[in-house]
Amino acid sequence: MLNARQLAELARASSRHEVLAGTELPDDGTYSNVLSGVVKLTRILSDGRQQIVGFHFAPDFLGRPFEPKRPIKAEALTKVALCSFPRTIIDRMADDTPELGHRLLNHALSELDEARDWMTALGRKTASEKVASFLLMIARNVVSANRSASSVSFDLPLSRADIADFLGLTIETVSRELSRLRADGVIRIANKRHISLESTGRIEGRCGD
Amino acid sequence: MLNARQLAELARASSRHEVLAGTELPDDGTYSNVLSGVVKLTRILSDGRQQIVGFHFAPDFLGRPFEPKRPIKAEALTKVALCSFPRTIIDRMADDTPELGHRLLNHALSELDEARDWMTALGRKTASEKVASFLLMIARNVVSANRSASSVSFDLPLSRADIADFLGLTIETVSRELSRLRADGVIRIANKRHISLESTGRIEGRCGD
DNA sequence: GCCAAACCTTGATCTGGATCAAGGCGGCTG
DNA sequence: CAGCCGCCTTGATCCAGATCAAGGTTTGGC
Numbered sequence: 001m002l003n004a005r006q007l008a009e010l011a012r013a014s015s016r017h018e019v020l021a022g023t024e025l026p027d028d029g030t031y032s033n034v035l036s037g038v039v040k041l042t043r044i045l046s047d048g049r050q051q052i053v054g055f056h057f058a059p060d061f062l063g064r065p066f067e068p069k070r071p072i073k074a075e076a077l078t079k080v081a082l083c084s085f086p087r088t089i090i091d092r093m094a095d096d097t098p099e100l101g102h103r104l105l106n107h108a109l110s111e112l113d114e115a116r117d118w119m120t121a122l123g124r125k126t127a128s129e130k131v132a133s134f135l136l137m138i139a140r141n142v143v144s145a146n147r148s149a150s151s152v153s154f155d156l157p158l159s160r161a162d163i164a165d166f167l168g169l170t171i172e173t174v175s176r177e178l179s180r181l182r183a184d185g186v187i188r189i190a191n192k193r194h195i196s197l198e199s200t201g202r203i204e205g206r207c208g209d
Numbered sequence: 210m211l212n213a214r215q216l217a218e219l220a221r222a223s224s225r226h227e228v229l230a231g232t233e234l235p236d237d238g239t240y241s242n243v244l245s246g247v248v249k250l251t252r253i254l255s256d257g258r259q260q261i262v263g264f265h266f267a268p269d270f271l272g273r274p275f276e277p278k279r280p281i282k283a284e285a286l287t288k289v290a291l292c293s294f295p296r297t298i299i300d301r302m303a304d305d306t307p308e309l310g311h312r313l314l315n316h317a318l319s320e321l322d323e324a325r326d327w328m329t330a331l332g333r334k335t336a337s338e339k340v341a342s343f344l345l346m347i348a349r350n351v352v353s354a355n356r357s358a359s360s361v362s363f364d365l366p367l368s369r370a371d372i373a374d375f376l377g378l379t380i381e382t383v384s385r386e387l388s389r390l391r392a393d394g395v396i397r398i399a400n401k402r403h404i405s406l407e408s409t410g411r412i413e414g415r416c417g418d
Numbered sequence: 419g420c421c422a423a424a425c426c427t428t429g430a431t432c433t434g435g436a437t438c439a440a441g442g443c444g445g446c447t448g
Numbered sequence: 449c450a451g452c453c454g455c456c457t458t459g460a461t462c463c464a465g466a467t468c469a470a471g472g473t474t475t476g477g478c
Contacts, residue, residue, distance in 0.1 A: 051328055105310070116250075118328055120254065124254060165332075176428080381457080381458085382434090388457070
């Protein structure tokens with residue numbers, strides 16, 4: 001899709017770097033590929049209430065210009081490796097290479113589909129449906145060392161507080177629903193953060209959709 | 210941005226039509242411009258719970274291919290006038306005309322910003338903040354016959370049930386919050402559907418952000 | 419290894435918004 | 449114009465999830 005000259009130019013302009021968990025990613029006029037790790041996007045109300053409005057998992061694109069007036073913040077949830085390019089270069093290449101433009105558009109549209117799925121969860125699902133849907137989403141996005149036909153295990157990249165801010169719940173409710181799933185034999189929890197789904201089907205049945 | 214030949218081709222391929230309130234708009238492989246009226250996008254859970262995940266007001270774009278597996282439905286809320294074009298033509302022109310591609314991308318990105326604003330409302334705002342935010346959003350999007358410096362009046366294009374499905378509330382709660390805003394002198398309500406905002410500032414102060 | 423801080427779990431109680439219930443309007447239709 | 453039907457409002461009660469409270473567990477620093 002890109003020609004040799006373009007690839008060379010990209011290679012020259014690209015820069016790789018790694019940031020630690022907790023680092024805020026400034027809008028520095030670049031697009032980045034997330035090579036590893038997880039980034040959260042948070043929207044904040046004036047009194048401090050927070051809502052996580054999206055995640056970027058490897059190998060996602062990241063770094064679009066938000067409407068400057070919307071207070072959205074991007075922050076690394078884990079150690080994150082990025083490969084970034086000046087936005088000007090990508091935008092110029094997209095003009096010459098329709099396929100690249102399509103990729104940018106399709107990426108935005110699939111983020112939109114996801115945002116709308118989560119609107120539905122936030123507006124119409126119960127707490128336990130929200131937690132089940134969340135676990136399934138993470139399982140699908142976190143590359144897992146341990147994966148068999150129907151059972152998956154992975155490390156949660158989020159604290160209970162972040163899960164709560166994503167699902168529109170409190171940390172206590174998140175904790176209780178996780179405990180309930182464990183008591184029902186649907187998941188196992190090791191070390192607070194390590195989750196094993198006994199069967200993805202059992203979880204899917206609790207997502208409400 | 211488009212040359213004369215392209216404009217002529219578009220004009221030839223375009224078709225205008227009008228649909229009544231309540232009509233479902235099928236995904237018929239076209240892009241449309243909404244010339245007048247309001248369209249709602251609804252996502253439905255298997256047991257019938259609904260969430261409205263977006264609106265299209267004039268002069269919005271409409272009619273992108275949803276991920277086919279997501280059960281999203283587009284339906285006219287009012288009488289709607291559309292001007293539609295085969296998707297193939299627009300997509301081909303976007304390849305030749307970067308500016309058109311940019312418009313499609315920017316449109317998707319602003320829909321994404323809006324979806325994320327509503328995620329925040331659904332997850333973290335109280336019922337009365339949700340209703341206030343909703344009224345303000347409608348006021349900004351419905352072209353109003355009656356508009357002065359600080360006061361606006363308009364007809365709600367939604368029933369109480371639709372407002373509830375958008376805000377993740379029940380119709381009773383929506384009704385009560387509207388009554389409270391009226392009792393507090395922030396809005397006036399005529400004929401159930403006609404709303405006057407005494408001052409946009411008073412409403413803004415109740416949106417939580 | 420001990421301590422403190424950060425994070426998580428669990429229990430008790432409270433409450434915002436849901437649910438249940440009972441009318442009140444318009445707006446059609448005959 | 450009566451009667452019906454679809455919407456909306458308001459009141460009473462209930463409950464899912466919030467809040468308040470009290471430990472438990474893990475991590476990291478010294």
